Amino acid sequence: xxxxxxxxxxxxxxxxxxxxxxxxxxxxxxxxxxxxxxxxxxxxxxxxxxxxxxxxxxxxxxxxxxxxxxxxxxxxxxxxxxxxxxxxxxxxxxxxxxxxxxxxxxxxxxxxxxxxxxxxxxxxxxxxxxxxxxxxxxxxxxxxxxxxxx
Amino acid sequence: xxxxxxxxxxxxxxxxxxxxxxxxxxxxxxxxxxxxxxxxxxxxxxxxxxxxxxxxxxxxxxxxxxxxxxxxxxxxxxxxxxxxxxxxxxxxxxxxxxxxxxxxxxxxxxxxxxxxxxxxxxxxxxxxxxxxxxxxxxxxxxxxxxxxxx
DNA sequence: ATTAAATCTATATATTTAGTAGATTAGTGT
DNA sequence: ACACTAATCTACTAAATATATAGATTTAAT
Numbered sequence: 001x002x003x004x005x006x007x008x009x010x011x012x013x014x015x016x017x018x019x020x021x022x023x024x025x026x027x028x029x030x031x032x033x034x035x036x037x038x039x040x041x042x043x044x045x046x047x048x049x050x051x052x053x054x055x056x057x058x059x060x061x062x063x064x065x066x067x068x069x070x071x072x073x074x075x076x077x078x079x080x081x082x083x084x085x086x087x088x089x090x091x092x093x094x095x096x097x098x099x100x101x102x103x104x105x106x107x108x109x110x111x112x113x114x115x116x117x118x119x120x121x122x123x124x125x126x127x128x129x130x131x132x133x134x135x136x137x138x139x140x141x142x143x144x145x146x147x148x149x150x
Numbered sequence: 151x152x153x154x155x156x157x158x159x160x161x162x163x164x165x166x167x168x169x170x171x172x173x174x175x176x177x178x179x180x181x182x183x184x185x186x187x188x189x190x191x192x193x194x195x196x197x198x199x200x201x202x203x204x205x206x207x208x209x210x211x212x213x214x215x216x217x218x219x220x221x222x223x224x225x226x227x228x229x230x231x232x233x234x235x236x237x238x239x240x241x242x243x244x245x246x247x248x249x250x251x252x253x254x255x256x257x258x259x260x261x262x263x264x265x266x267x268x269x270x271x272x273x274x275x276x277x278x279x280x281x282x283x284x285x286x287x288x289x290x291x292x293x294x295x296x297x298x299x300x
Numbered sequence: 301a302t303t304a305a306a307t308c309t310a311t312a313t314a315t316t317t318a319g320t321a322g323a324t325t326a327g328t329g330t
Numbered sequence: 331a332c333a334c335t336a337a338t339c340t341a342c343t344a345a346a347t348a349t350a351t352a353g354a355t356t357t358a359a360t
Contacts, residue, residue: 001235001239003348003349005348007239007250010261011260026304026305027305027306037349039350039351040349046306056307058305058306058356058357058358059306059356059358060303061304061305061360062306062357062359064306088152089151090151100157102158102185104185110284110285111157111160113283117275117279118275118276121271121274122271122272133264134260134263134264135260153317154317155317176336177336189320189321190318190320192338193319195337196337199337206337207326207337208325208326208336209327209328209337210329211328211336212326212335212337213336214337
């Protein structure tokens with residue numbers, strides 16, 4: 001299961017994607033729009049900034065902005081920053097590789113093959129999905145379009 | 151990431167799959183073979199028994215046995231018992247469905263579509279993988295075969 | 301100078317994870 | 331019937347993680 005923090009992060013990024021190219025966006029604006037506790041959101045955005053996804057501006061007229069186009073922010077990138085490894089175990093992680101302390105021998109581990117398959121299935125979805133996709137997938141706008149067509 | 155408990159469970163089940171049809175297996179035997187803390191393993195096996203995967207016999211000559219063929223014990227079944235939902239969020243879970251308290255409106259949630267895709271990618275691997283697969287995938291026997299062929 | 305905004309530091313609480321200890325119950329073989 | 335063995339149950343504990351909150355500080359614009 002994805003953490004609440006990660007969901008908050010993705011929702012916040014969606015808002016920033018909507019405002020992409022329109023200048024800095026206030027934390028308070030995002031917090032209110034997505035019902036995220038403001039102080040918690042601060043920490044999340046800071047984390048995303050320190051990892052190169054966002055840029056920030058202090059002082060009056062400041063706020064947060066995407067540092068790259070929505071189509072370049074993949075879910076895997078975001079989830080790695082917020083929740084850590086995407087792989088189901090460290091021993092098959094590409095970005096957080098480490099030995100599993102509960103495994104006597106990595107070469108003979110019976111689970112590795114399955115864990116790798118599982119990891120790849122995840123990556124196949126999460127690498128390809130970007131903020132662009134949740135913009136398009138936003139049901140609110142779909143609904144509006146449907147209503148217009150009706 | 152999968153919990154240590156879940157890894158223990160899968161490894162223990164692998165042992166039980168190896169001994170399938172040969173009568174009860176001792177907790178101590180499994181614990182030692184897979185280097186799992188015995189008391190912790192007890193709880194895990196009990197949990198699997200209470201959920202219909204294992205059957206147990208008390209007293210002398212007792213132990214644990216698979217209640218079904220290795221090919222019928224899927225990873226998804228095991229992981230649901232030990233770690234809970236496989237889906238990345240409750241709102242897209244098939245076995246543990248629940249509203250996400252951080253979501254104002256399920257219909258307009260921008261993440262749902264992606265979460266569903268992600269869930270399906272997971273299930274596609276985990277439903278199809280069974281204990282039978284980790285028996286075959288066990289590198290120890292592969293190594294032996296390779297050595298024999300060399 | 302005043303104001304508005306992000307940033308930093310510290311703290312708090314609840315939940316989950318991983319594990320231990322000891323008593324109890326139920327079967328087996330003698 | 332009895333001793334033994336193995337699962338089962340109950341109750342803890344420690345450490346890590348998740349989910350926040352409070353308040354002071356820094357930075358920039360007007």
